[in-house]
Every structure is written in C-alpha cells, then in structure tokens.
Amino acid sequence: MLKLMTRAALALALGSLSGTALAPGSALAQSGDLSSKDANRQFVVDLGIGAMVKPRYEASDSYLVYPFPIISIGRFYLPGLGQVIDGRRKSGVFFYPAFNFVGERKASDSADLSGTRTVDWALELGLGGGFRTEHFRAFAELRQGINGHTGQVGQLGIDGIVYPAEKWEVSFGPRADFASGDYMDTYFGVTASEAANSGGRLTRYNASGGFKSVGLSTRASYDYNDDIRLHIQGGYDRLIGDAADSPIAENGSKDQFSVGLGVSYRFAFDLFN
Template identity: 30%
Template sequence: MGVMGTVSSAVAADLAAAQKPPEPAFDQEQFDQRFNQPERNWSLIVGGGGEYGPVYEGSGDFEISPIPLVLFTYGEWLAIDPSGITVTPLRHKGFSLSGKVGYETGRDADDHDRLRGLGDIDFAATVGAKAAYEWGPVELYAEVEQTIDGSESLIGTFGIGYSTPVTERLILGASAEAIVANDKHMEAYFGVSSEQSAASGLSEYKAEAGLKRVDISASATYLLNEHWLVRGEAGFGILTGDAADSPIVEEKLQPSISLFVGYKF
C-alpha cells in the first residue's frame, strides 16, 4: 500500500484532511434523519465487498471471497439480507421474538486437499427462531436454527452485541457468541467415518454434540454521505471441544476480515 501514489499526492491528502473541520458532537435527531430516515417505513442498502477468511471451518489456509450486500427492511418486522428472511412479529419493552428462513451453504470435498475423500455436504434450507432483549446499545440474544435436509444440523447461538453511533457518521459495534451444535452437525462437519478415513487418509473420528466454537468480532460503519456507507469488520472464532480435536481441523483459531461498500436508497 505504501507504494501506491507519489509523495506529493500523499502530502496533499494529509493537508486536505488536516484542513477539514472536526466532526461535530453526536446529535441523535440529526443521525435519525440522515441514516434511519424515520419518516419512511422501509430501507434498502445495495452493495458488495469481500471477506478474507478460512477456506473451510477449521482450515489453516485463507482465501478472499466476494460477497454481495442486499439489505431490505420494512418497518420493524421484516428484514431481508444475504443470510435470509427474518420476520419479527413481537416487540415489547426491549424484548423481541423473530422467525427466520435461511440456508446452509454446505461444504464441497474439492474446496481443499484436506477435504478430499470426505464427500460433499449439500446446500440446504434452514428455519429458526430468535429471542432478544435490547438494553440501550446492548442486545442479548439466543437463537436456534434447524437445517432441513443437508447436514440436518441443529445449532444454538447465545450472544451479546453492542452497537452505537459515536459521531453523526461513525457507528461502532462489537459482539461475542457461543455456538453449540447437535450430533448430526458435528458428525457432518468434523467427524470422519471408516469409509471417509479409507478415502481421505485421515483417522476415524466421532464428533459429538456440544459447544463447537466461540466468536468475537468488532465492526465500524462510516457514513460517507446520505447514501454511501463503508463497513469493516474483524473477528476471530475459536473452535472448542470435539470440533477442535477433529483431524479435519488444521487450526483452532479462525480469524477473518471483511469490507463492504453500500448505497442506501
């Protein structure tokens, strides 16, 4: 990055930044008008970006994956994003209850040399429910998700999130999650049967239900103007229990970085 551009252009950029007036203190009313636009009951953000992360869950190799960004909300009860469709029929004094229809991408045996001989895990639909409680900028939540066909996974997520605007343009967030999974999920993604062992050369391994990972992340969203925004996120997951001990896993620590640019209509 240091060789991109000349010294003169870098100095000019620094001078331009120095001449900009400091951002004003946070004004909630102005923020709502600029970003949330409460006079309108719908919102649409379209954009794209990429993520740099493990090739598969447990991989020690990393790759850049392009990710489209489409986020549509209608009132407080409907949200459509890249992970699926969420409907929230109940909100009361900070408590909310929602249902979701999404998908599980599965895993292909040719994604990585270490997966060869293990077979594919099919793409499948998921259904789930989430209970959450918001206390100011803090959200506590518990979510359960069932995969229909495919791996037939049942996954539970327990987490805490924090998100707050610190200026009229900058929003900071952080989250921590604990993820538990049933036997079928653990066997599909971390187990090695006798047939798979013979085909892959990995040792036989039986993975049982339990806590499979803990995730921690931090994010920043910057509003360039009324329509354009940039969002970055960095985090890492720690595989635990039977997932961490699987011969499929190369690294227990699973870091990732993502960057998105979006246009808000």
C-alpha cells in the same frame, strides 16, 4: 479467488421491535440512524455488497474471498399493523428470521480432507431474537439445516455499542456457536471408510453435539452521507469441544479468522396511502 459465500449468515429483521436492521451476529450491515426525511417513509431498505476473507471451510487453514449481499431494514410498514420496524427506536426487544448458506465441501478442497466424502451444499433457516439499548445488545439464534446437513445450529452473542464520532457506530463482543450431533458429525466426523481412504491422514471419529466455537466479533459502520454507508467487520473463533478434537481440525486449524468490507445504499419509499 471469488466464490459464493459459504458461511456468512444473512438475516432480515422483519418483525423487529427495536429497529435493529440485521441479526447482530449474522451479517455485515447495521442499520444507522434515519434522516428526518427517511424517518417519515413507510419503507427504508439498505442494499449493498461486500467481500469477506474467511476460511475455505470450517477448520481450514487456507482462506478465500467470498462476495456476499448486504441487506438491512430501517423501517417496514404493514397495513393494519403500521410500522413493525422503526429505525428511530434505540432500545427494545427484537426478532428476526435468519438464514445461512453452506457451500459444498469436497476432498479436493484440501489435502487435509483426503479420503472424505463430498458434503453437499446446505441451506439453514431459522429465527433469532434479543434485546438492545443504545449501548448494549444481546441475542440468540437457531437455524435448521436442509440438504447438506439436517442438524440444528445456532449462536449466542453480546455486544457493546459505541459512537466514537457523529457518523460512526462500532460494536464488539463475544460469540458462542453451537450445533447438534447431525451437524457436528457431518462436518467434523470421520467414518471408517473415510479413515481407510485417507491414507493414514485421518482416524475414525464420531462428533457429538454441543458448543463448537467461541470467539469475538467487531464491526464498524460509517455514514458517508444519508444514503451511503460503509462497513467493516472482523472476527476470531476458536474451535472447542468435539469440533476441536476432530482429526479434520487437528490437520487444519482450530483458529478461524475473518475480515470483511462492504458498502450499502439506502432506498426510502412509500407503497400505501
């Protein structure tokens, strides 16, 4: 079953100082080395689409296939500033705006949610940054929720980066996700009325802010040619803290897996003389 992706964060690395195209912890795509021709263009943008198998909602024990866009930027030019992103660079500090879309969650999504209120869709907007070298990357990001929740969420991550063959780039490393009390209580808390309406499935529970999961993430990208890039990503997260102690997680699953595939096409062009 296909539906709009609800948990994959998509980030453009505008303002990056390292040439890393996408937020390391967010989207499937990574920015590959530029060809000699593309390295002289003002703008190099990779656009594509992918599909990811992920839990239906956080703490769910059922999975769905979510389509999502792939966007990465290899070079970006601003008049007066020059190339603010240059994909030829292999190391340095980088910054990126990040966003995430969380779909609506309804009691009808699972018997484990019986009696719970509907949580409306949420948009998360924020900023991230980090440091990378040719074989190492560390990053942190923070996002503010709008609509469905008004809390703050973020992620910390470290990656090792290897190049097992000429056209391959593989990264892997640990992740830690955290959230404020507003977010945790929205998605993991159970009110007295929800507990009463659940038919005994849920008990009243107040969730506090803190780290909500730890896990591992790995990605591999293959340059089919100078323009087409193939991507594969996998991840595992374990709910911890108040998220793991929630009756919603107790009824569902504390172990969350994901795997995705995607393809992107590179566009290189000039806009300014």
